[in-house]
Amino acid sequence: MNVVIGLGNIGIAMAERLVAQGRAVLGVDLAEARRAEWHARTGLDAADALEAVPWERVAHVLIVVRLTEQAEAVLQALRDLPVAEGAGVLVATTLDLAYARGLGRYDDRAWRLIELPVSGGDAAARTGGLTLMLAGRHDARDDELLADLGTSRVPFAEFGQPTLAKLLNNVSAAYTAASYAEMMLLARAAGMSPQRLRDVLHTSSGGSWMGDNFLNPSIDLLAKDVDLLRSQVGALPVVDLNAGLLDRLRAGREALAP
Template identity: 30%
Template structure:
């Protein structure tokens, strides 16, 4: 049984840590706010009061944190991973952060005798619970191999997409596409409802054709029921589209639809929907249509 540290037990991190524990590892977890380790402890893992204690003796250190500054603080702080992880350990950052930050942290980790992977995920809370996430991995191939059991414990599709920062770049593209699917689904739902068409049969036949998508399958019912309990919060998707815009600018690429989606997501946050599921983009369409 190997020791795996897991830092961050939020909506995604908690079930991911449980799946790593159930895969035959011993997970030592830390979360900055208390009371989140119950499911992991029940599965046989342990809760640690500090990052330093969580990473002690771990061959793999996993992070699942909200944003770039959070990852930087956990990695570089006095109580952080770089100061306390064992030499040769693999750091797997499942968070979604800026590609340039991922590259900088990977270089700093290398100077401390650590190997770091940026491994953002897609699949939402449901994918985190059932271990079916898609994992986009950037970093050295040997580290991908050494952390393979942990990666496969959380993801059904695990793909090494390139060097440090590549995983975060692929995730930015993923978030662009997901936001686009969500927005056009929201517009279709409002259009169908306003036209007096029964929504269930309409979406059923749409799902069977070229317009079918995983987003439609997983988010249409919530939109129809106006149920927006967060599987992935709007405020986090707003952050991710900011990452996309910055990375696209750095690559000298135009993303006009992405820029519009970023504005629509920003509007959702400004209107108080940031803590709701990102399918709450529907509420923005209703507001614009005078139907809120």
């Protein structure tokens, strides 16, 4: 059995994907409305408490709550529950970076902690198209589950690295979204229809996934990850196209060189 804790947009999409792949799934959420939505979508009942889970039958636990504090509360609760030895506990929450770097303190558990931030949104989660970033005690026992969830898997050697990669990815996306917004405003100020420019960008070199999904309200959630990264590294870089573009491009290319 697989347990998904947190039936928000991403959690319920990941859980639905596992059900579609023929896996036994038990959803867990404190919110009655989310449990009702899960039942409406799948015909399956969800639990309202961790104590209602038959832990001796659980092979994997996916923690897909919104906040670091919520993820920590779940991990603390699992210390006192009869989770099957060797079960994989995968934390898909986007965590505070300093917290993620300290996840090794759970290495003494009988279950295996795996840091697993994901990228791709709920649409990719429903089709198994997520990008999975992972660190921790993952092994061959997790391969089939991970293959169900994602098409791209990037392993890291240390806790915290997957979270840093997720934050950097989302901050890069935020820069792209901000650039797209500025071009819409610049087009309007210069007398061009922003809608017409959007049609050009959709199939041209200036286009991007963020641009194609710019009107999706979920893009606003990028602000949370921008704040998370800023709190760890300080002020984020200012991208100024009025000067120094080639120098920054060269520096980035040098950073990528082996």
